[in-house]
Amino acid sequence: MAATRPAAEKRPSGLVVVLAFAVAVAAAVALVAVALFLRDDGGPTSVPTPVVDLAGIPQQGTVLGAPEAKVTLIEYADLQCPACRSYALNVFPAIVDANVRNGLVKTEFRGFPFIGSDSLKAQRFVLAAGLQNKLWQLQEALYRNQGQENEGWVTDELLRELAGEIPGLDVEKLFADAESNEVASTAETGFTEAQAAGIPGTPTFFVKIGDAAPYVLQTPSDSASLQAALDDALRG
Amino acid sequence: MSDRALRIAAAVVALGGLGVAGYLTWAHFADTSVICLSGGGCETVQESSYSEIAGIPVAALGVAAYAAILALVAWDTPAARLAAAVIALVGLLFSGYLLVLQLFVIDALCVWCVANDVVIAPALAVLTSLRLRTNA
Numbered sequence: 001m002a003a004t005r006p007a008a009e010k011r012p013s014g015l016v017v018v019l020a021f022a023v024a025v026a027a028a029v030a031l032v033a034v035a036l037f038l039r040d041d042g043g044p045t046s047v048p049t050p051v052v053d054l055a056g057i058p059q060q061g062t063v064l065g066a067p068e069a070k071v072t073l074i075e076y077a078d079l080q081c082p083a084c085r086s087y088a089l090n091v092f093p094a095i096v097d098a099n100v101r102n103g104l105v106k107t108e109f110r111g112f113p114f115i116g117s118d119s120l121k122a123q124r125f126v127l128a129a130g131l132q133n134k135l136w137q138l139q140e141a142l143y144r145n146q147g148q149e150n151e152g153w154v155t156d157e158l159l160r161e162l163a164g165e166i167p168g169l170d171v172e173k174l175f176a177d178a179e180s181n182e183v184a185s186t187a188e189t190g191f192t193e194a195q196a197a198g199i200p201g202t203p204t205f206f207v208k209i210g211d212a213a214p215y216v217l218q219t220p221s222d223s224a225s226l227q228a229a230l231d232d233a234l235r236g
Numbered sequence: 237m238s239d240r241a242l243r244i245a246a247a248v249v250a251l252g253g254l255g256v257a258g259y260l261t262w263a264h265f266a267d268t269s270v271i272c273l274s275g276g277g278c279e280t281v282q283e284s285s286y287s288e289i290a291g292i293p294v295a296a297l298g299v300a301a302y303a304a305i306l307a308l309v310a311w312d313t314p315a316a317r318l319a320a321a322v323i324a325l326v327g328l329l330f331s332g333y334l335l336v337l338q339l340f341v342i343d344a345l346c347v348w349c350v351a352n353d354v355v356i357a358p359a360l361a362v363l364t365s366l367r368l369r370t371n372a
Contacts, residue, residue, distance in 0.1 A: 012318050017368055024322040028329035035289045035333075082283050149283060150344075201263070219266060 044085065047144040052093035054140070055167075057101055059133040064096075065106025071099075071233045073107040074206040074214055076194055079122035079142050080115040080149050081202045083219075088143040094223035099230055109135060111187060112194035112202050116150035121178075123187045125159055128177035129169060137166045138174075207233045239370040243309060246320070246363040250306045253356040256348050257298030264293040281346035286337050294334065298352065301327050305360065321364040324357070331357035 012020070058066055073095070077084040099105035111127065113119035122142055129138035141162040147153025156175075163171045177183055206214035207229065220226035237245075263282065281287065287294055301323050308320035331353040338345050338353075 011314050011368060011370070017318065017321075020318050020322045021325060024325040025329065027322075028326045028333075031289075031326065031330055032333045035286070035294075038290045039285050 044082065044146050046146075047089065050137075050140060051089050051144065052096050052140060054096070054136055057096070059130075059136060061130045061133070062109045062127070062135055063106050064109075064136045065100040066103035067106070069100075069103055069106040070210055071105045071230060072208040072214075073099075073105055073230065074110060074208060075107065076110045076112045076199045076202055076204040076206075077139075078111070078113050078115050078119045078202045079126065079139065079154070080113075080119045080146065082146070084203045085143045085146045087203050087220075088140060091220060091223045091226055092140075095226060095230070098227060104234060105230055109139065110194065111190045112199055112204075113187065113191055114195075114202070118147075118150055118152065118154040120187060120191075121154045123190070124178045124183050125154075125163075125174065127183050127186055128174050128180075129163070129166075131177050131183075132169055132173065134166055134169045137169070138163060141166065209233050209236055237366070239367060242363055242367050242370070243312065246360060246367065247306060247309050249356055249359045249363060250302050250309065253352060253360060254299060254302040254306065256352050256356065257295050257302055260295035260348055261293055261299050264295055278346040278348060281338055281342055281344050281349055284342050284344075286334075286342065294330075297330075298327070305364065309364075317364070317367050321361070321368055324361040324364040328357045328361040 054064065057064060060067060063072075075084075075087075077087075095105075095107070100107060109126070109130075111123040113123040126135050126139045126142070129135045142154070145153075145158060145162065159175075159178075160171060163169050163174050203219060205217040205219065205226075207217055208214040217226070217229050220229065260282065264287070282295075289297070305320045305323055308316040308323070334349060335353040338349060
């Protein structure tokens with residue numbers, strides 16, 4: 001009796017295996033069909049008007065906020081990165097209103113344009129806008145109008161249109177600066193520095209208190225968690 | 237190759253798949269862009285419109301499939317072996333589709349995805365299929 005295996009433990013017959021594999025193939029085909037049928041091929045929806053009012057907040061190059069602010073929030077970002085867009089549209093405005101406008105925190109942009117050529121072009125233009133202390137306005141406008149990655153959405157026409165809507169930004173100077181060797185070199189240096197620093201992706205945030213070494217923040221999913229981290233830093 | 241060795245190999249490969257798919261799923265939900273070892277392919281692939289099915293990231297489907305295969309390898313009845321092989325075959329075919337998308341449609345390769353599509357999914361399909369030839 002002990003020598004007899006129960007029927008359920010015998011290996012399946014060839015017919016059962018063939019049928020099971022046929023079911024597998026059918027399931028895979030169905031999965032692919034469903035995947036193609038349900039695919040959402042639209043790009044991000046553009047947001048027509050600014051989500052944050054930056055008027056009256058000091059800007060110097062890549063830094064937004066009072067130079068004497070004790071805490072610095074550093075963001076490594078790629079203008080094509082959807083997660084950076086989500087931060088810019090959904091978290092950043094509350095952070096500005098609660099921390100930057102009142103001079104407690106300043107925030108620094110560090111480009112990490114790793115996704116593709118649109119990233120690098122957008123990076124050059126925001127850096128060029130930084131030469132006129134308008135980096136944060138152009139960055140915000142580009143995020144609102146972000147297109148599908150690497151599909152050439154960072155066109156001169158889009159840049160000209162968005163730049164033209166930013167009060168005080170000299171559009172001709174912006175284009176000239178964006179094409180300059182100096183800005184191109186700064187953009188590439190930023191990329192290699194971020195790579196060398198082992199930045200794992202974008203956005204990546206660091207907090208710096210005074211002149212102390214910056215420490216990395218876990219990517220905040222909402223403004224409340226980032227606010228809690230900034231409150232800690234302001235107390236520290 | 238003994239059945240024991242096949243079983244251990246299948247479990248190890250499934251764990252590897254779970255790791256890769258788990259990482260990609262985490263990156264998806266953490267709203268962090270994944271960085272590639274070279275270029276920006278991972279980000280392009282991971283954020284493309286092909287990376288989700290009805291809002292479910294394909295990486296999460298991978299996690300579910302690998303977890304199911306691991307459980308079936310542990311359970312190890314003939315029916316469980318057959319189910320593991322069927323899931324692995326579905327995974328292999330779907331991985332082939334994803335690889336074709338990366339090569340010819342999205343025009344970007346994600347090393348994490350390729351590791352799954354070219355190494356892990358085929359290995360698991362072979363290992364689980366070979367085990368159907370041995371008795372429990």
